[in-house]
Amino acid sequence: xxxxxxxxxxxxxxxxxxxxxxxxxxxxxxxxxxxxxxxxxxxxxxxxxxxxxxxxxxxxxxxxxxxxxxxxxxxxxxxxxxxxxxxxxxxxxxxxxxxxxxxxxxxxxxxxxxxxxxxxxxxxxxxxxxxxxxxxxxxxxxxxxxxxxxxxxxxxxxxxxxxxxxxxxxxxxxxxxxxxxxxxxxxxxxxxxxxxxxxxxxxxxxxxxxxxxxxxxxxxxxxxxxxxxxxxxxxxxxxxxxxxxxxxxxxxxxxxxxxxxxxxxxxxxxxxxxxxxxxxxxxxxxxxxxxxxxxxxxxxxxxxxxxxxxxxxxxxxxxxxxxxxxxxxxxxxxxxxxxxxxxxx
Amino acid sequence: xxxxxxxxxxxxxxxxxxxxxxxxxxxxxxxxxxxxxxxxxxxxxxxxxxxxxxxxxxxxxxxxxxxxxxxxxxxxxxxxxxxxxxxxxxxxxxxxxxxxxxxxxxxxxxxxxxxxxxxxxxxxxxxxxxxxxxxxxxxxxxxxxxxxxxxxxxxxxxxxxxxxxxxxxxxxxxxxxxxxxxxxxxxxxxxxxxxxxxxxxxxxxxxxxxxxxxxxxxxxxxxxxxxxxxxxxxxxxxxxxxxxxxxxxxxxxxxxxxxxxxxxxxxxxxxxxxxxxxxxxxxxxxxxxxxxxxxxxxxxxxxxxxxxxxxxxxxxxxxxxxxxxxxxxxxxxxxxxxxxxxxxx
DNA sequence: CTGAAAGCGCTTACAG
DNA sequence: CTGAAAGCGCTTACAG
Numbered sequence: 001x002x003x004x005x006x007x008x009x010x011x012x013x014x015x016x017x018x019x020x021x022x023x024x025x026x027x028x029x030x031x032x033x034x035x036x037x038x039x040x041x042x043x044x045x046x047x048x049x050x051x052x053x054x055x056x057x058x059x060x061x062x063x064x065x066x067x068x069x070x071x072x073x074x075x076x077x078x079x080x081x082x083x084x085x086x087x088x089x090x091x092x093x094x095x096x097x098x099x100x101x102x103x104x105x106x107x108x109x110x111x112x113x114x115x116x117x118x119x120x121x122x123x124x125x126x127x128x129x130x131x132x133x134x135x136x137x138x139x140x141x142x143x144x145x146x147x148x149x150x151x152x153x154x155x156x157x158x159x160x161x162x163x164x165x166x167x168x169x170x171x172x173x174x175x176x177x178x179x180x181x182x183x184x185x186x187x188x189x190x191x192x193x194x195x196x197x198x199x200x201x202x203x204x205x206x207x208x209x210x211x212x213x214x215x216x217x218x219x220x221x222x223x224x225x226x227x228x229x230x231x232x233x234x235x236x237x238x239x240x241x242x243x244x245x246x247x248x249x250x251x252x253x254x255x256x257x258x259x260x261x262x263x264x265x266x267x268x269x270x271x272x273x274x275x276x277x278x279x280x281x282x283x284x285x286x287x288x289x290x291x292x293x294x295x296x297x298x299x300x301x302x303x304x305x306x307x308x309x310x311x312x313x314x315x316x317x318x319x320x321x322x323x324x325x326x327x328x329x330x331x332x333x334x335x336x337x338x339x340x341x342x343x344x345x
Numbered sequence: 346x347x348x349x350x351x352x353x354x355x356x357x358x359x360x361x362x363x364x365x366x367x368x369x370x371x372x373x374x375x376x377x378x379x380x381x382x383x384x385x386x387x388x389x390x391x392x393x394x395x396x397x398x399x400x401x402x403x404x405x406x407x408x409x410x411x412x413x414x415x416x417x418x419x420x421x422x423x424x425x426x427x428x429x430x431x432x433x434x435x436x437x438x439x440x441x442x443x444x445x446x447x448x449x450x451x452x453x454x455x456x457x458x459x460x461x462x463x464x465x466x467x468x469x470x471x472x473x474x475x476x477x478x479x480x481x482x483x484x485x486x487x488x489x490x491x492x493x494x495x496x497x498x499x500x501x502x503x504x505x506x507x508x509x510x511x512x513x514x515x516x517x518x519x520x521x522x523x524x525x526x527x528x529x530x531x532x533x534x535x536x537x538x539x540x541x542x543x544x545x546x547x548x549x550x551x552x553x554x555x556x557x558x559x560x561x562x563x564x565x566x567x568x569x570x571x572x573x574x575x576x577x578x579x580x581x582x583x584x585x586x587x588x589x590x591x592x593x594x595x596x597x598x599x600x601x602x603x604x605x606x607x608x609x610x611x612x613x614x615x616x617x618x619x620x621x622x623x624x625x626x627x628x629x630x631x632x633x634x635x636x637x638x639x640x641x642x643x644x645x646x647x648x649x650x651x652x653x654x655x656x657x658x659x660x661x662x663x664x665x666x667x668x669x670x671x672x673x674x675x676x677x678x679x680x681x682x683x684x685x686x687x688x689x690x
Numbered sequence: 691c692t693g694a695a696a697g698c699g700c701t702t703a704c705a706g
Numbered sequence: 707c708t709g710a711a712a713g714c715g716c717t718t719a720c721a722g
Contacts, residue, residue, distance in 0.1 A: 002463065004699055015709045020701055028707055047463035051400045052699035056714045060396065062444070067433070081426040088412070088445050092457075097466070098445050099407070100433050112437075118347065118392035120715095121442070227631060256631045263633055286572060286601050288608055288633045349715055360693045365717055373691055397715035401698045465699095 003044045012040040023048060054120075061095055063309055064116050065126040066109055066136065067102035078281045079298060080128065083150065086302025087126060094310050096123075106135050117145045123313045126150065126305050129196065146316065148309040150301055152195060152324075160312055162305040162325040164296045166196055169329040170203025170248065173276045173294050176331055177246045178211045181340045182274065186219040186244030188233045188254055197222070197250060200278065204248050219244050223254065230257025237273075238265065245341045246274035252284040255291050255336075270339035280332055290334035297327045348389045357385040368393060399465075406440055408654055409461050410471040411454055411481065412447035423626045424643060425473065428495065431647025432471060439655050441468075451480050462490045468658045471495065471650050474541065491661065493654040495646055497540060497669075505657055507650040507670040509641045511541055514674040515548025515593065518621045518639050521676055522591040523556045526685045527619065531564040531589030533578045533599055542567070542595060545623065549593050564589050568599065575602025582618075583610065590686045591619035597629040600636050600681075615684035625677055635679035642672045 005023075009016045014033060021029050022037040040046075054060045065087055067080065084100070091098045099122055103109030113136060116122045124146035127136060133155065140147045141156055149161040177185055187204045190197035201220070208215050221236055223229025230249065234257070237243050249255045255277040262269055269275060269289055277284065280295035304325050311321060350368075354361045359378060366374050367382040385391075399405045410432055412425065429445070436443045444467055448454030458481060461467045469491035472481060478500065485492045486501055494506040522530055532549045535542035546565070553560050566581055568574025575594065579602070582588050594600045600622040607614055614620060614634055622629065625640035649670050656666060 002465070006699080016699090017701080017709060017711095018707090021708085024701085030707060033707080045463075047460065049400070049699050050460075050464040050466040051396045051405065052714090053701080054714095055394070055396045055400055055699080055716085056701045058714080067430075078423055078426070081423070081429075084426075084429075084445065085412075085447075088447050092447065097461070100429065100443050100445055102430075102433050102437065115392065115395075116442070118390075119395040120347070121395040253631075260631070260633065283628060283631065286598075286605070286628065287631075288605065350717095351715080361715090362693060362695095362717080363691090366692085369717085375691060378691080394715050397698090398717080399698095400700085400715080401717045403698080 002049075003046045004049070005046075008037065008040050008044060008046050011044065012037045058120070059313075060121060060123050062097035062099055062122045063091060063124045063126060063306070063313075064099040064101050064113070064122045065128065066113060067100065068128060078283070079279060082298040083128060083302040083305075086299040086304075087306045090303040090306040091310065094307070096306075096310055098306075109136050110139050113139065113145075114143075117143070124148070124309045126309055129194070146309060146313045148305045148312070150305050154195060158323060160308055160323055162301055162308060162327065164301070164329050165326050166199035167203040167206070169278070169294050169296065170200035171207045172203075172329070172331060173248050173278070174204050174207035175211075176276060176292075176333070177248070177274060177337065178207065178213065180246075180274070180337070181343065182246045183213060183341070184219065184242065184244045185213065186237055186247045187221070188230060188247055188249040188258070189220065189222045190225050190229075190250045190254075192222055200248075200250055225251050225253060227253055227257035227260070230254035230259075231261045232257075234258040234261035234273075238262075238267070244273075246270075246276065246337065249275055249277035252277050252279050252281045252291060252293055255293075256283060256287055259287060259291070259336075270336050274339055275336040276331070284332075285334070289336055292334045292337035293332055295330045295332050297329065300327050347394075348391045349394070350391075353382065353385050353389060353391050356389065357382045403465070405466060405468050407442035407444055407467045408436060408469045408471060408651070408658075409444040409446050409458070409467045410473065411458060412445065413473060423628070424624060427643040428473060428647040428650075431644040431649075432651040435648040435651040436655065439652070441651075441655055443651075454481050455484050458484065458490075459488075462488070469493075469654045471654055474539070491654060491658045493650045493657070495650050499540065503668060505653055505668055507646055507653060507672065509646070509674050510671050511544035512548040512551070514623070514639050514641065515545035516552045517548075517674070517676060518593050518623070519549050519552035520556075521621060521637075521678070522593070522619060522682065523552065523558065525591075525619070525682070526688065527591045528558060528686070529561075529564065529587065529589045530558065531582055531592045532566070533575060533592055533594040533603070534565065534567045535570050535574075535595045535599075537567055545593075545595055570596050570598060572598055572602035572605070575599035575604075576606045577602075579603040579606035579618075583607075583612070589618075591615075591621065591682065594620055594622035597622050597624050597626045597636060597638055600638075601628060601632055604632060604636070604681075615681050619684055620681040621676070629677075630679070634681055637679045637682040638677055640675045640677050642674065645672050 005016045005019045009019045019037055022034050088098050101112045103112050113125055127149045129151040137153050149159055152161050152163045153159050189201050221233040255275055276292045278294045280293040284291040284293040308325055350361045350364045354364045364382055367379050433443050446457045448457050458470055472494045474496040482498050494504055497506050497508045498504050534546050566578040600620055621637045623639045625638040629636040629638040653670055
């Protein structure tokens with residue numbers, strides 16, 4: 001049997017209420033009593049039963065994070081781990097625990113979320129990157145559960161969310177290449193049902209338009225967030241009569257696929273093709289050659305998401321806090337983009 | 346206000362006890378009553394309060410996993426993510442939730458574990474890879490909390506744990522190189538206070554001895570699980586008058602460091618130096634050239650750890666189940682080791 | 691097969 | 707500053 005509040009009360013010669021007040025740092029307890037009770041707690045090795053506390057206080061001091069379907073997007077491992085590190089670190093600092101959950105399908109995700117939130121096991125949820133028309137968002141919104149989205153929702157723009165300015169980030173990436181004198185710039189995108197793919201595509205297009213550069217359908221390839229997509233895109237581009245000289249690539253892993261393909265065909269980076277990609281995962285720095293990449297502050301995304309969620313849980317009702325948080329991005333230039341094409345006569 | 350067991354009872358015209366029995370699939374409830382109650386639950390959108398249930402049943406149906414100190418070993422990201430995926434998948438299948446916690450120091454880890462276990466928020470804990478003389482292991486053991494170690498403890502060999510046979514794995518890796526005709530085989534190890542480093546070192550040494558090959562102190566370098574360690578080891582080896590022709594490397598990330606250094610110095614892999622490393626992370630396959638690596642079944646380690654822990658929670662007292670689980674390893678041969686050295690005359 | 695009652699370990703008005 | 711009492715939402719012997 002573990003020691004309860006009653007045991008402490010008895011041994012300290014006070015009532016359970018008093019022990020409870022000491023626990024919650026209630027000010028109206030005399031210094032001596034408080035100290036005596038604390039001593040007894042120490043002596044008995046007392047730890048408050050979190051479940052009992054949560055039952056009466058109607059708050060669990062924990063949040064859950066929902067992983068996307070496990071098999072798919074496995075490759076984003078490094079991305080998610082970094083995000084989770086940020087989330088867990090900040091949550092623990094605020095005294096919250098973090099529960100990880102993953103569903104095999106969107107329906108299973110909803111069931112899990114519903115069990116956790118309706119069953120009062122957690123106070124809120126963090127959703128990692130949303131698809132278009134995400135059912136889970138819809139469910140959480142309809143039930144008025146506190147939650148934060150890492151990414152953004154087109155259907156519900158007023159939702160609590162943490163995101164990068166992906167349009168601007170892609171714009172900046174393209175701009176970097178333009179400033180090096182490139183004229184024909186290609187883009188390797190991700191799945192079109194991911195909002196992030198489309199945001200980045202938009203930034204790329206805007207940069208080209210603003211610089212008065214030619215846009216061509218054949219210079220844009222859509223794929224998955226997978227190495228193979230990069231490989232395929234590369235082989236498509238290199239067979240064009242007029243091929244792009246640099247590529248903006250939606251994710252570092254995809255860049256690795258491009259790199260691999262180029263290596264096999266005997267092309268050189270950056271001389272034959274420049275590359276700038278996104279996320280600045282460790283693989284971008286570790287690859288040969290190192291890849292220029294847009295750092296989007298993944299840890300920061302997680303940290304901020306957790307902070308925003310916990311804030312909204314603790315101040316429910318007061319609606320005056322910020323709804324949309326934008327994490328800054330920063331281009332890390334490496335060997336893969338350090339080349340200016342020869343000037344046309 | 347959310348709907349409780351009482352609301353359901355009233356609406357269904359039964360007692361709360363009966364509703365509770367329906368919930369737990371108690372057999373002694375008539376089919377009609379059961380169905381009626383279920384209908385009402387559905388209609389009212391009832392979800393049992395997990396905290397209340399846990400308070401009386403003295404079981405939480407959740408486990409926690411303790412991440413090692415966050416900053417250090419950040420690079421092992423991919424390793425941990427894969428492990429966590431395995432853990433979460435299996436736990437969810439068994440109806441358990443998973444709570445993630447991380448401490449800044451060993452002392453903080455103990456406090457976190459103690460709060461969670463003594464506070465009855467979780468039923469057991471998973472420890473990810475142990476150091477020598479791990480205090481957390483000691484704490485859990487002394488308090489008789491259910492836990493499982495991913496790795497092994499030298500001090501407490503009888504503890505519930507999931508591990509690879511790292512000695513055998515390293516032996517097999519070295520054997521692969523020996524079978525290609527290599528005579529001078531080097532080893533790049535990890536931190537000596539990690540049991541896994543020493544296990545792998547031992548396997549390497551044994552393979553050399555068995556094959557009657559020369560062992561030299563200068564062919565063994567210890568470092569961190571970091572790319573830089575590989576870089577440094579490489580530059581050390583390449584400056585030896587008699588340098589090794591292949592290297593067994595303790596981790597894929599370290600291999601990348603070796604590869605990077607060789608590339609910069611103009612050496613070729615596998616012609617100038619062969620490499621076999623461990624863990625078979627995605628970076629091993631993605632690097633240039635792809636690196637031969639010992640797959641240790643990371644997902645499987647996590648899955649099995651969760652399974653063993655939950656089993657031991659559910660069958661506490663009965664001590665007849667298996668204490669030590671060994672996950673099989675498998676060498677994945679890639680370009681980095683596909684070269685036999687020229688035969689001596 | 692079902693219900694009334696006690697209790698899990700806390701917190702929190704209410705009273706003094 | 708402190709205590710007695712009620713209650714959070716469940717489960718589980720006990721009784722019928």
